[in-house]
Structures are given as C-alpha cells and as structure tokens.
Amino acid sequence: MLGSAIIVFRETLEAALIIGIIAAATRNLPSRNFWLLVGIGAGVVGSLIVASLTGKISELAEGTGQELFNAGILGLAALMLAWHNIWMARHGMQLARDAKQLGQDVVSGTREMSTLGLVIALAILREGSETALFLYGLLAGGDETLATVLGGGAIGLLVGALAGYGLYAGFLRIPARLFFAATSGLILLLAASMSSQAARFLVQADLLPSLANPLWDTSWLLDNSSLLGRFLHTLVGYEAMPSGIQVVFYLGALTLILAGMHRFRIRPHTLAT
Amino acid sequence: MKILVTLVSLLSISAWAADNEVSVIIRDHRFEPAEIHVPAGQKIKLVIQNQDATPEEFESHELNREKVIAPGSKANIYIGPLSPGRYPFFGEFHEQTARGAVIAE
Numbered sequence: 261m262l263g264s265a266i267i268v269f270r271e272t273l274e275a276a277l278i279i280g281i282i283a284a285a286t287r288n289l290p291s292r293n294f295w296l297l298v299g300i301g302a303g304v305v306g307s308l309i310v311a312s313l314t315g316k317i318s319e320l321a322e323g324t325g326q327e328l329f330n331a332g333i334l335g336l337a338a339l340m341l342a343w344h345n346i347w348m349a350r351h352g353m354q355l356a357r358d359a360k361q362l363g364q365d366v367v368s369g370t371r372e373m374s375t376l377g378l379v380i381a382l383a384i385l386r387e388g389s390e391t392a393l394f395l396y397g398l399l400a401g402g403d404e405t406l407a408t409v410l411g412g413g414a415i416g417l418l419v420g421a422l423a424g425y426g427l428y429a430g431f432l433r434i435p436a437r438l439f440f441a442a443t444s445g446l447i448l449l450l451a452a453s454m455s456s457q458a459a460r461f462l463v464q465a466d467l468l469p470s471l472a473n474p475l476w477d478t479s480w481l482l483d484n485s486s487l488l489g490r491f492l493h494t495l496v497g498y499e500a501m502p503s504g505i506q507v508v509f510y511l512g513a514l515t516l517i518l519a520g521m522h523r524f525r526i527r528p529h530t531l532a533t
Numbered sequence: 534m535k536i537l538v539t540l541v542s543l544l545s546i547s548a549w550a551a552d553n554e555v556s557v558i559i560r561d562h563r564f565e566p567a568e569i570h571v572p573a574g575q576k577i578k579l580v581i582q583n584q585d586a587t588p589e590e591f592e593s594h595e596l597n598r599e600k601v602i603a604p605g606s607k608a609n610i611y612i613g614p615l616s617p618g619r620y621p622f623f624g625e626f627h628e629q630t631a632r633g634a635v636i637a638e
Contacts, residue, residue: 267625314588314601314603315603315604315606318602318603318606318608319606322609323607323608323609324609326600326601326608390590390601393588393590393601393603394588394625396587396588397587397588397589397604397626398587398626400586400604401586401587465611466576466611470614473597473613473615474597479595483594484594485594499597500594501595501597502597503597
C-alpha cells in the first residue's frame, strides 16, 4: 500500500504543480474553473486510453514510438505555454488594471483558457498513463488486493494534489504588482523545462545527438531522485546530469519565448488611452 | 519554435545508427543480466525484453533515461557515449528487486 502511495504521489506531483501554476496564472480569466475541470477530466480519460495502448505506441516508429509520443506531448505543451505567456504579455496588464475591459475580451480569454486546459490535459496524460500502468501491474501481479492498491493510490493522489494546491495558495499571497512577473516567469521556465525533456526523449530514441552526456554532474549537490530534486525538476527544469542538447533546447526555448513576449508586449502608455 | 523544429530535423540527419546492441531480459521483476558491460565512449542500444505479465519502467538518473516497457514486449533504449564508470538503473515499478547497472569500461 505504501509502495503504491509513493509512486502515485511521484507521478501526481508533476501534473499537480503544473495545474497549480496554471490555476494561479489564470485566476482573472473568465470560465477558468470550467476549463481546469475539462482539462483534468480529458487528461484522466486520455491517460487510461494511452495506458491501454502502451504496447502498441512503443512498437511504432521502429520501437521509438513512446519517445516520439512523449516528446510530442511535451513539445505541444511547451508551445501552448509559450503562446500563453506571449498572450499574457499583451493582455496581462489589461487584466490587472481594468476588470471591466476584460468583459469585452471574453472571447479571447476563453480561447486562452481552453489552450491552458489542453496543457493540463497533456500534463496529466503523460504522468497519468504511467500511474495507471503501475497500478494495473500491482493488481495483475497478485501481491496486493484491489482495496490496498486503490487505497494507496488515493493517498498518493491526495498528497500530490495538496502539493499542487499549496503552490497555488502560495502564489495567491504574492503581492499584485509582483504576481504577473512571478507567474509568467514560472510558466516561462516550465515551457523551457518541457522543451529540454522533449530533447531528452529524442536523444533516447537516437534522433538527436546528446552533444555532451552529461554536460555537468551536480548529483552530489542535489539528486533528481530526491523530493527537492523532483520539485525543482518540474518547476524550473533542474537536471543533475543533463545532456548538452537539453541545455541547448532549454536556453533556445527561453530565448524564443522572451523574444516573443517582448515583441508583442503592449507598452503601459498605450494602455492608458 | 519553428527554429527548434528546423534544428531537430537538421540534427536528426547527423545522428548515426548504433552498432553496439546489448540484450537484457526482465523476468520475475529482475534484470538479467543485472550487470551490463559495455565499451566506454560508444553509443549503445539496449534492447530490453519484458517477459513478465506486468509492465515495468526502466529508469536511470545516471543514464538520464526512462521508458515504460509493456508486458511481453521489447523496448529499445539508446545510451551513451559514456565515460568509464558505473551507471545504476532500476525498474521503477518494482524498485526492490529490479536493480542493475551499466558498466562502461
């Protein structure tokens, strides 16, 4: 039971933290809760489907289907987060300044929220399918009963969800003038982190050279298997032993998104009119 | 993002096929062999066959790899080129028993 709780917690944590950040960043958007729930629901259903197709997905593309699938999901989620940050650079100040004006922008806000619902669904899809497989394996292995597997899973899920909620609640305590910078900064790092993970899967599939493997090793300082290591891995993309290409992707995504945010930003003086 | 896509397609052309193939079997939630000796400085293709009726997730922080292997299926994982040394790996779904290491020399 403890085993299933720990694994489910590990897998839940990443998705929960991502949901926490997104929920905080979009607190002023219309229909936020609806799209959060749609994203979570779609993610859970999707992960059951993906879990049942794991063997088939793996066989695709000469045995590299799983890597391509994961890289595709991460790449798509990173793209959506990049889009969100660029959109927020344009509309964020507007949202903070004038709630009434937001009313006129409901269509744009809803489209934005549905994009982020998709990011949530993708995050859950990736971690959720592994969780479902693991729990299925426990049951099929016959060492544990349905009750202990589900009980352990529920505890893990709850603790993971609490961590996500804790992050969300922490964000809401950030003073308003720093809030926008904090959330868009974290989403920026999240997108860069996803790009770096996508690159790792492409190296694993032998589609990208690793360049240097590892480029550095800080596992003596902070191991990726530790709780803090996992936390920072999800939030800012911390890797104790990254390959060179991951760092290239991380910095590349960071630069491109920052450039996009700068390019489409509405300057404060134009807002005043 | 477009630049990234272009970069990916350019780099993938330059990626080369690995000649060094090593087979590993998962049976009764254990890796066989548990120690895999490979040449250092070369790319290796691990072919892992899961003979159990339950899924397993091959994971290694040292090798920076993770992959779910469905029951009764085979998975390819490319690793290296590695510096000489010991690189532990484990099966995340059966961490107590499924443990092993790649030894590059």
